[in-house]
Amino acid sequence: MTAPSEPARAPRAPRLHYAWVVAAVALLVLLGSAGFRSTPGLMMDALNAEFGWSHATVASAVSVNLTLYGLTAPFAAALMDRFGVRLVVVCALLAISAGSGLTILMTQSWQLVLCWGVLVGLGSGSMAGAFATTVTGRWFTARQGLVTGVLTAAGAAGNLVFMPLLAWLVEGQGWRTAVVVVSLCATAVAVPVLLLMRERPSDLGLLPYGATEQPEVPKTEGSAILRSLRILREAAGSRSFWLLAASFAICGATTAGLVGTHFIPAAHDHGMPVTTAAGLLALVGVFDVVGTVASGWFTDRFDSRALLVTYYALRGVSLLVLPQLFAGSLEPPILAFIIFYGLDWVATVPPTIALCRREFGADAPVVFGWVLACHQIGAAVVASLAGLSRDRFGDYDLAWYGAGGLCAVAVVLCLALGRGTPAAAVPAAVPAPAAPADAEPQVTPRAVTPAD
Structure with missing residues (x-):
């Protein structure tokens, strides 16, 4: 008598879900991009000494950078849907490499703006x-x-890695050496993107991490630009979009626009060496990593609106007291500010993304791109205004006090957001019901649970 054959088994999924590999590559890319953006603040005094360019002139290049950084984001999200994440990111890294490298040839301020x-x-x-x-x-x-x-948090960690190194290069080897290092690093980061980045779990026969069924892939036919504009038009009809956009514009104004661009020259105005000030800004990154990861954990469990109200209120208080804390050397009060402010630096991002997902579903990446555009426009405006204030009044005090007041406005905007269901942690995948004994065995993608 012939022994019955064993039923076919689904292929065993690897212990490490490939989602974590993709996340690691994304982490590396975001680490690098943060470090690349931080360089102009380090070069402000060096460019002033060599070319005679004012703080406002150098800040104008930063403003253009911040504006385009924001306006590109929603179109980049649509381009990633249309042409793939890998192609878009590699082209972006090569653009950074070219822009940074070409600055060694500049002799006019407009060339700094262009590059x-x-x-x-x-x-x-x-x-x-x-x-x-x-x-x-x-x-x-x-x-x-x-x-x-x-x-x-990779943005903060990028500052942690790059700021001290770039500050040392600017001080010891000159700003041209620093921008060449940035250019080479941007090119190097493109390599793991080419080798390891994949578009979707389905490309590897997998489900998303923690999913029980394959999600529907959105249609991406047609122009990515038109799709981005269509989503903007639809989102603009929502009150929540404008509240999120306005509050996030204040977030950008009080972080990248003011502190990220002007903290180093402001500290230098009080006699602090550039390398020491850069080290403090990098230290902000250390605590920002802790604060932002914790914020992501909180976002899975608590009301995102309440989190934003708390973050903006604490940030406003810290900025109002900052002018009294500057000194020519490291003192406990400025270190306390760095720790307190660092924990709050970009903690606003996870709950803001969660609110975009809650309100706009599958279009959330593009909608968040437009919200981020407002973030960067706010940063660009304040970067320029703070530079003009410094040139006009000889210090940054007005800029710090104004930023504290803006945070109070952000608190009011977040309170106006409708209360939603807290973003609860997604449960582990539930096993599918057993098939009838006489059913044909089928091989399907295996859902990987958080335990993997």
Whole structure:
């Protein structure tokens, strides 16, 4: 008598879900892009000494960079849907490499605007928050808030890695050496993107991490630009969009626009060496990593609106007291500010992304791209205004007090957002019901649970 044959088994999934590999590559890209954007603030005094360019002139290049960084984000999200994440990110890294490298040839301020403002702005904008939103949305069902927090924290960690090195290069070897290092690093980061980045879990026969069924892939036919504009038109009819956009514009104004651009020259005005000030700004990155990852964890469990109200209120208080804390050397009060402010630096991103997902569903990456555009426009405006204030009054005090007042406005805007269901952690995948005994065995993608 012939022994009955064993039923066919589904292929065993690897212990490490490939989503974590994709997240690691995204983390590397975002680490680098943060470091690339931080360089103009380090070069401000060096360019002033060599070319005689004022703080406002150099800040104008930063403003262009920040504006394009924001305006590129929603189109980049649509381009990633249309042409693939890998192609868009590699082109963005090469644009950063070209823009940074070409600055060694500049002799006029408009060339700084073209290279660092336009090319680096377009490149870094293509790897902005919409990139992190796209990666987490495609590859993760469980742990979305936590992974978003980790990827967002990569911006702070990038400052931690690059700021001290670039400050040392600017001080010891000259600003041209620093920009060449940035150019080479941008090219090097493109290599793991080419080798390891994949578009969707289905390309590898997998489900998103923690999913029980394959999600529907949105249609991407037609112009990516028109799709981005269509989504903007639809989102603009929502009150929530404008509240999120306005509050996030204040977030950009009080972080990248003011502190990220002007903290180093402001500290230098009080006698602090540039390398010491750069080290403090890098230290902000250390605590921002902790704060942003924690914010992602909180976002999976608590009301995102309440989190934003708390973050903006605490940030406003810290900025109001900052002018009294500057000194020519490291003192406990300025270190306390760095720790307190660092924990809050970009903690706003995970709950803002969660609110975009809650309100706009599958279009959330593009919608968040437009919200991020407002973030960067706010940063650009304040970067220029703070530079003009410094040239006019001889210090940054007015800029710090004004930023504290803006945070109070952000608190009011977030309170006006409708209360929604807290973003609860996604449960582990539930096993599918057993098939009838006489059913044909089928091989299907295996859902990987958070336990993997």
